[in-house]
Amino acid sequence: MKIAFTAKGTHWDSTIDPRFGRTEYILVYDDEKDEFESFDNRDIENEAHGAGPKTSQKLFELGAKVLITGNGPGGNAATVLEKAGIEIFIGAGNMTVKQAYEAYKNNQLTKF
Amino acid sequence: MKEIVIISGKGGTGKTSVTASFGFLGGKDVVVADCDVDAADMHLLMKPDFAQSEDFYSGVVAEINPEKCTQCGLCAEKCRFDAIPVINNQHVVKKLDCEGCGYCEKVCPVDAITMRDQNVGDWYISTTKVDNTMVHAKLGIGAENSGKLVAKVKNEAKAIAEKQHKEFAVIDGSPGVGCPVVSSLSGADFTVIVTEPSVSGFHDLKRVFELVKKFKINAGCIINKYDINQEITDKIMNFLRDENIEHIASFPYDENFTRAMTLGKTIVEFDEGELKEKMVNSWTKVKQLVNHENLNV
Amino acid sequence: MRIAIASGKGGTGKTTLSANLAAFLSKTETVVLTDLDVEEPNSGLFIKGKLENEETKYKMIPEWKEETCTLCGECQKNCNFHAIIQLGPQILVFPELCHSCYACSELCPTDSLPMVSQRMGKLKHYSGDNIDFIESQLDIGQEQAVPLIGQTIQYVENNFDDNTLKIYDSPPGTSCPVIEATKDADFIILVTEPTPFGLHDLKLAVETVKELRKSFAVVINRWGLGDEKVMDYCKENDIPIIAKIPNLRQIAEIYSRGELIFEQVPEFKDELLKISDYIKKEMD
Incomplete structure (x- = not known):
C-alpha cells in the first residue's frame, strides 16, 4: 500500500509540511515493496486558487491510499481525497516523516 | 520555529497595532510578516528599509495582438465579463474586467490572443527599526489579494525564520473570512484574534473563529476597547470560555494607541503605563501558550 | 443619483457613515441603502425595517x-x-x-x-419609513464576491427609479469587489481617519477612484485624533473634504450598541448636514 506524506524535504528525516494543498514535497512510501519516492510540488506556489484539489489529484495519480499530514486538507481537497478513496491522518505537523510514519503505525495520529 | 498569526475578522480593531508591538517586543527572536496586503500598514510602525524587492505575478490577463486580429468579434461574443469592447474599430481587453479565464484565447481563430502573467504588485524583504527581518507586499490597483500572495509572504518569512534560527514568525493576518485569511491561518501554530465589543466586532469574531476551528489551531483573544460596551465584553468572555479560547488581555479605549501610531511608534515604545505593561504581558503569555500548547499535540 | 461610500481599509467608519447618512437623508428624501460588503454585511445592524423580499442568488456552474x-x-x-x-x-x-x-x-x-444555476448567497430587502435597505450575504465557503455584488446592484437598479437616492456601502480594500461596487456610482465618498494608517489607505483608495475616473470627496472620521497629514494631502491634491466627524468616545459607545449616532450626538448630525448639502449640490 502507498502512503503519502506532505513534507518540507525529500528524506525520511525531513519535517512534515503541515500544509496540505501548498506542501513543498509529496513523499510516497510503498510499505509492501519498501520503496520510497519523492515528488516536487513547489510548482503549486504559482497557483492563486485551487491548490488543494490540484494536490489531491496528484496523490490520486500517484496511487496513494493513505495521506499523512499536519493541519488537514480544506473542504475542496477533502472532497477529492474522499472520492479518490484516500484515508487522511493529521496532527503530524511537528514530526519528521519517519516519526510520523511510526506514529501512524502505532495509531497515534488522528483520523480526519 | 513557531508561527503566530494575528487576525480579527473585522477591520479597525487594532490587529496591526498588536502585531507590530509583538514584532517590536520579539526583537531579534522573531521575523515579522504583513499578510494584510490589502491594507498593508505595518510598515508605518516597523519602518522597514525595503532593501530587497521583487515583482509579484498572479493570474493572467488576455492580450490581443492587433497585427494578427481580424476583428471577427468571436472573443467579445464569448467573454462573459464584457471585458473586450471595441474601441476605435479595434477589439481591446479591459484589464480591470478580465478574469483571466482564457476562453477568448482558446476560441480565437487566428491565435491573436495570448494570456499574459499579470504583475499585481511587489513584495519585499526588509530590515526593520529593531533590526529584525520583515516580509511584506504592496498590491496594485484592482489587484486582488489572494491565497497565493499571502502564502508567498508567509513562506518567505517562515523560511527566513528557520534559516536564522528564530523562535517565532509573527504574522499580521488578512482581514475578513475569505481565501486570504484561510491562507494566513494555514500552518499556524497559534492564532491571536483581536476583537472589540461592538455588535459587528463580536459577529465577526464568531465568523472568523469558525475558520480557526476548521484548522484546529489553538487560539487566544485580545479584547480591545473593552470598556466601550461592558455588556458585549461579557458576552465575548462567555464565548471565549465556551469555545476554549484563551483570554490574553483586555485593553481599554485609549487614544494613546493612535497617538503612538501618529508618531510611527508601537504602543510599547510610546506608553509608559498600563498599556505598555499589558502589551508586554500579552506577548509573554502568547509565547508561553504557543510553546505549551505544542507539548500537547 | 448613486453614491458609493468606500475606504481603503476596514474599520474607518464606512458602515457607520453609510447607515447614519442614509437614515438622516431619509427624513427628506426617498433613500435606498445597499450593503455591498457581501462577505461581511454589517449595515443591517443599524437599520430597522420589515422584511419586504428575500431572494436566493445564483451563479452558473457546469454540471x-x-x-x-x-x-x-x-x-x-x-x-x-x-x-x-x-x-x-x-x-x-x-x-x-x-x-x-x-x-x-x-x-x-x-x-x-451544461451550465446550471447554483446558490451563492442571499439577498434581503427591508423597508422602513422612507428608506429601503438591501443586503446580500455570500454563503460561507463561496469565494467570488463580484457576481453577487453585480446582481445586488442590478436588483436595486431594477426596483428603484432615478428619483431615489441610492447609497452603496462598498466593501473595504482596493481590489475587484470595490471596483465592481463603485464603477457605476455617480459620486464616491471616501472615509478615512487622520492617522498614518488612514492616510496610507486613503492614497490607495484615491488611486483606485482616479483609475475609474469618478468624482469623489473625502470625509474624515475621528477628527481631532492623530495629525494634519490627511488634510495636507487632500489640499495638495485638490480633494474636497466635505465633513469632519469629531472623535468622541460617546460615538464609539453608541456604535458598539448598533444604534444610530446622529439621533444622539448633535455634532455628528451637523456633519451629516454638510455631507447632505454637498450631495444636493452634486445632484444639480
Whole structure:
C-alpha cells in the first residue's frame, strides 16, 4: 500500500509540511515493496486558487491510499481525497516523516 | 520555529497595532510578516528599509495582438465579463474586467490572443527599526489579494525564520473570512484574534473563529476597547470560555494607541503605563501558550 | 443619483457613515441603502425595517453528465481556475472556484457539461419609513464576491427609479469587489481617519477612484485624533473634504450598541448636514 506524506524535504528525516494543498514535497512510501519516492510540488506556489484539489489529484495519480499530514486538507481537497478513496491522518505537523510514519503505525495520529 | 498569526475578522480593531508591538517586543527572536496586503500598514510602525524587492505575478490577463486580429468579434461574443469592447474599430481587453479565464484565447481563430502573467504588485524583504527581518507586499490597483500572495509572504518569512534560527514568525493576518485569511491561518501554530465589543466586532469574531476551528489551531483573544460596551465584553468572555479560547488581555479605549501610531511608534515604545505593561504581558503569555500548547499535540 | 461610500481599509467608519447618512437623508428624501460588503454585511445592524423580499442568488456552474462524457480531459485543460478535476473515471466540479466563464461547457466536444444555476448567497430587502435597505450575504465557503455584488446592484437598479437616492456601502480594500461596487456610482465618498494608517489607505483608495475616473470627496472620521497629514494631502491634491466627524468616545459607545449616532450626538448630525448639502449640490 502507498502512503503519502506532505513534507518540507525529500528524506525520511525531513519535517512534515503541515500544509496540505501548498506542501513543498509529496513523499510516497510503498510499505509492501519498501520503496520510497519523492515528488516536487513547489510548482503549486504559482497557483492563486485551487491548490488543494490540484494536490489531491496528484496523490490520486500517484496511487496513494493513505495521506499523512499536519493541519488537514480544506473542504475542496477533502472532497477529492474522499472520492479518490484516500484515508487522511493529521496532527503530524511537528514530526519528521519517519516519526510520523511510526506514529501512524502505532495509531497515534488522528483520523480526519 | 513557531508561527503566530494575528487576525480579527473585522477591520479597525487594532490587529496591526498588536502585531507590530509583538514584532517590536520579539526583537531579534522573531521575523515579522504583513499578510494584510490589502491594507498593508505595518510598515508605518516597523519602518522597514525595503532593501530587497521583487515583482509579484498572479493570474493572467488576455492580450490581443492587433497585427494578427481580424476583428471577427468571436472573443467579445464569448467573454462573459464584457471585458473586450471595441474601441476605435479595434477589439481591446479591459484589464480591470478580465478574469483571466482564457476562453477568448482558446476560441480565437487566428491565435491573436495570448494570456499574459499579470504583475499585481511587489513584495519585499526588509530590515526593520529593531533590526529584525520583515516580509511584506504592496498590491496594485484592482489587484486582488489572494491565497497565493499571502502564502508567498508567509513562506518567505517562515523560511527566513528557520534559516536564522528564530523562535517565532509573527504574522499580521488578512482581514475578513475569505481565501486570504484561510491562507494566513494555514500552518499556524497559534492564532491571536483581536476583537472589540461592538455588535459587528463580536459577529465577526464568531465568523472568523469558525475558520480557526476548521484548522484546529489553538487560539487566544485580545479584547480591545473593552470598556466601550461592558455588556458585549461579557458576552465575548462567555464565548471565549465556551469555545476554549484563551483570554490574553483586555485593553481599554485609549487614544494613546493612535497617538503612538501618529508618531510611527508601537504602543510599547510610546506608553509608559498600563498599556505598555499589558502589551508586554500579552506577548509573554502568547509565547508561553504557543510553546505549551505544542507539548500537547 | 448613486453614491458609493468606500475606504481603503476596514474599520474607518464606512458602515457607520453609510447607515447614519442614509437614515438622516431619509427624513427628506426617498433613500435606498445597499450593503455591498457581501462577505461581511454589517449595515443591517443599524437599520430597522420589515422584511419586504428575500431572494436566493445564483451563479452558473457546469454540471457533469456522466452518460455522454468520453473522459477526454478537455474541460480540465480549459479551466484556468482548477474548478474541474478529472479523477480517474469521474469529473469533479468545484463550484466555489468556478468563475462562470462557460469555457469548459461550451468547448466540451460532447456537451457533457451544461451550465446550471447554483446558490451563492442571499439577498434581503427591508423597508422602513422612507428608506429601503438591501443586503446580500455570500454563503460561507463561496469565494467570488463580484457576481453577487453585480446582481445586488442590478436588483436595486431594477426596483428603484432615478428619483431615489441610492447609497452603496462598498466593501473595504482596493481590489475587484470595490471596483465592481463603485464603477457605476455617480459620486464616491471616501472615509478615512487622520492617522498614518488612514492616510496610507486613503492614497490607495484615491488611486483606485482616479483609475475609474469618478468624482469623489473625502470625509474624515475621528477628527481631532492623530495629525494634519490627511488634510495636507487632500489640499495638495485638490480633494474636497466635505465633513469632519469629531472623535468622541460617546460615538464609539453608541456604535458598539448598533444604534444610530446622529439621533444622539448633535455634532455628528451637523456633519451629516454638510455631507447632505454637498450631495444636493452634486445632484444639480
